[in-house]
Amino acid sequence: MTNTTDQFAEFADVSATTLLRFATAGSVDDGKSTLVGRLLHDSKSVLTDQLEAVEAASIKRGQEAPDLALLTDGLRAEREQGITIDVAYRYFATARRRFILADTPGHVQYTRNMVTGASTAELAVVLVDARNGVVEQTRRHAAVAALLRVPHVVLAVNKMDLVDYQEPVFAAIAEEFTTYASELGVPEITAIPISALAGDNVVEPSANMDWYGGPTVLEHLETVPVSHDLTACHARFPVQYVIRPQTAEHPDYRGYAGQIAAGAFRVGEQITVLPSGKTSTISGIDALGESVDIAWAPQSVTIRLADDIDISRGDLLAPVGDAPATSQDVEATVCHVADQPLAVGQRVLLKHTTRTVKAIVKEIPSRLTLDDLSQHPNPGQLVANDIGRVVVRTAEPLALDAYADSRRTGSFLLIDPADGTTLAAGMAGESFATTKAVSVVEDVEGWDF
Amino acid sequence: MTTVVNVHETTDSPFALSHLDSLESEAVHIFREVAGEFERPVILFSGGKDSIVMLHLALKAFAPAPVPFTLLHVDTGHNFPEVLAYRDRVVAEHGLRLHVASVQEYIDAGKLRERPDGTRNPLQTVPLTEAIQQHRFDAVFGGGRRDEEKARAKERVFSLRDEFSQWDPRRQRPELWQLYNGRHAPGEHVRVFPLSNWTELDVWQYIAREGIELPEIYFAHEREVFARSGMWLTAGEWGGPKDTETVEKRLIRYRTVGDMSCTGAVDSDATTLDAVIAEIAASRLTERGATRADDKMSEAAMEDRKREGYF
Numbered sequence: 001m002t003n004t005t006d007q008f009a010e011f012a013d014v015s016a017t018t019l020l021r022f023a024t025a026g027s028v029d030d031g032k033s034t035l036v037g038r039l040l041h042d043s044k045s046v047l048t049d050q051l052e053a054v055e056a057a058s059i060k061r062g063q064e065a066p067d068l069a070l071l072t073d074g075l076r077a078e079r080e081q082g083i084t085i086d087v088a089y090r091y092f093a094t095a096r097r098r099f100i101l102a103d104t105p106g107h108v109q110y111t112r113n114m115v116t117g118a119s120t121a122e123l124a125v126v127l128v129d130a131r132n133g134v135v136e137q138t139r140r141h142a143a144v145a146a147l148l149r150v151p152h153v154v155l156a157v158n159k160m161d162l163v164d165y166q167e168p169v170f171a172a173i174a175e176e177f178t179t180y181a182s183e184l185g186v187p188e189i190t191a192i193p194i195s196a197l198a199g200d201n202v203v204e205p206s207a208n209m210d211w212y213g214g215p216t217v218l219e220h221l222e223t224v225p226v227s228h229d230l231t232a233c234h235a236r237f238p239v240q241y242v243i244r245p246q247t248a249e250h251p252d253y254r255g256y257a258g259q260i261a262a263g264a265f266r267v268g269e270q271i272t273v274l275p276s277g278k279t280s281t282i283s284g285i286d287a288l289g290e291s292v293d294i295a296w297a298p299q300s301v302t303i304r305l306a307d308d309i310d311i312s313r314g315d316l317l318a319p320v321g322d323a324p325a326t327s328q329d330v331e332a333t334v335c336h337v338a339d340q341p342l343a344v345g346q347r348v349l350l351k352h353t354t355r356t357v358k359a360i361v362k363e364i365p366s367r368l369t370l371d372d373l374s375q376h377p378n379p380g381q382l383v384a385n386d387i388g389r390v391v392v393r394t395a396e397p398l399a400l401d402a403y404a405d406s407r408r409t410g411s412f413l414l415i416d417p418a419d420g421t422t423l424a425a426g427m428a429g430e431s432f433a434t435t436k437a438v439s440v441v442e443d444v445e446g447w448d449f
Numbered sequence: 450m451t452t453v454v455n456v457h458e459t460t461d462s463p464f465a466l467s468h469l470d471s472l473e474s475e476a477v478h479i480f481r482e483v484a485g486e487f488e489r490p491v492i493l494f495s496g497g498k499d500s501i502v503m504l505h506l507a508l509k510a511f512a513p514a515p516v517p518f519t520l521l522h523v524d525t526g527h528n529f530p531e532v533l534a535y536r537d538r539v540v541a542e543h544g545l546r547l548h549v550a551s552v553q554e555y556i557d558a559g560k561l562r563e564r565p566d567g568t569r570n571p572l573q574t575v576p577l578t579e580a581i582q583q584h585r586f587d588a589v590f591g592g593g594r595r596d597e598e599k600a601r602a603k604e605r606v607f608s609l610r611d612e613f614s615q616w617d618p619r620r621q622r623p624e625l626w627q628l629y630n631g632r633h634a635p636g637e638h639v640r641v642f643p644l645s646n647w648t649e650l651d652v653w654q655y656i657a658r659e660g661i662e663l664p665e666i667y668f669a670h671e672r673e674v675f676a677r678s679g680m681w682l683t684a685g686e687w688g689g690p691k692d693t694e695t696v697e698k699r700l701i702r703y704r705t706v707g708d709m710s711c712t713g714a715v716d717s718d719a720t721t722l723d724a725v726i727a728e729i730a731a732s733r734l735t736e737r738g739a740t741r742a743d744d745k746m747s748e749a750a751m752e753d754r755k756r757e758g759y760f
Contacts (some may be wrong), residue, residue: 423631
């Protein structure tokens, strides 16, 4: 008990801790719930009353041992069916870091859920059953992580206890996965042999696998770098809201409020306003009450300019000489997330950063099969969980970056103007970092002559 | 117990934000999105710590301009007097507009019936949803956090509600990147939860960092309480204690603020923010598990209430 208390006392001072958002992906029986349950449990994030509730519910269901999946299955329908239907977010902390875990269901038909979880993730954990190795579903998860440009991927080779903790089994799976994921352009892959059930290499290093010299899952989560070299990023600031108090105290204050989407901005810097193309100089940056000289992503700030120019919500500020081109033609990969289909000729709304414009789907050149990354030409429409290429024409010019350059200013939503449904998640530009692995398959049956 | 252990430095870049700065930045972004996209937003304000943090974030988000939202308090009629006093003081200090929807008025008018257990928390749903309809609010900020409860873990930051304010967990919009979709038909509205990704500890650490004032009941004080269902409840006109229950004076504090009939106090000697934070960090009980009777009614109590329009 004393130990536990001491350990928690560390959390009281967390001024220097950072936040890591990550997502888990795994097939139905790969042990994802067990891994999540163990991370929460062993990091002391499951509290007594939650555990008691799970125990009581397990007994009521006639189960002998507490079913840790009940911790994460929050909806009545999920508990009744014993499956996870929807993304849930979990929170836990260690002395080093705070974690937001997007717990995404592993079923094939829920690709949209993994896309949702991966969209905000800095890291994805892909689970594999050591007995089965890399299977179709593993390749799908790697492809989604690559498509969403998740910077770090962890391959957790689970159930090592069921293969006698043999190094060659792990090494073969790790190599096959790493080769595949690297070809898709996943920048960093860490493979870890684990047993979520027995607790090997999840939080504590495993005594059963002394041949493994790498970090445990939690250790890796705690130490993986969360921010990138912002000086190498193109600075982007979508204007969210214009702050103009017009009070006696602040008669002339005019500030452009927003969250810096990428890179850094400095006082004195020359900026271009898009889509108008007007230029000005940053005269001040207010970081939530404090005047600063420099601010960077993802800080929410208010930027003041030297000139009184016409700027409103939906405009984008970028450094002079490093502004994205504006265009009314968007070519992108989309993941279709709605139950109603998306068809060629359909009128939609496109939400990009703080700007929503009318648009029309001009073409759907191909649909991607995640299993083998083959492209099927001209499918005519995309249905729920499909991933495909689209060409969209917008009513107004957009300052859209390639998703490869900026996840924040290269992403967009397609929305049904009739009922507001989110139809698709869009990523502008090329699908994968390398196109080597993408083979175009002539889908003869798909052609309608 | 409050020994400070070395915190390992994981900030690999001078541009890394602390977790509180990340959460603050995200919440401010959400407030500004709503201000930019909705006509009639309102902040649900109970005088509890989560709504106090929401108001603080809103003040920072729009400074030096005033907060462009009004406030709405659903008054159960069994509120702690200290909290009501705090509410009125804050409203006056910042020149805000406050709407009050009163459960007591609904009961007096015969539109709601008192429950046999005396708990008024579930009774808030009707006055809340009617106030939303009456004032035609199209975005309603709530202080709900996903770490509070397993049904809330499934809640979106932008949560579309139909004309009856109902939540349908199976028909939620996927939430991608930071692109929040606030489209809604007339009569529908969106519940917005800027603190979705905060935990109880984050809220307290932020309160300490920002020096935010709180109602005194959050800190240890002597109070007349009695035991019911394993919790300490404050004696009052709402129906406690019963004949079999005895009142005693104890040193307690509250972890949550709500209706007096179902909000329990915990034994505590934490009189400062630092002491409260140390206490929460060491607690083996969740906030709601320790202090909320209404969540113990059934396994899906929160989900069921949310479906009906609760926040």
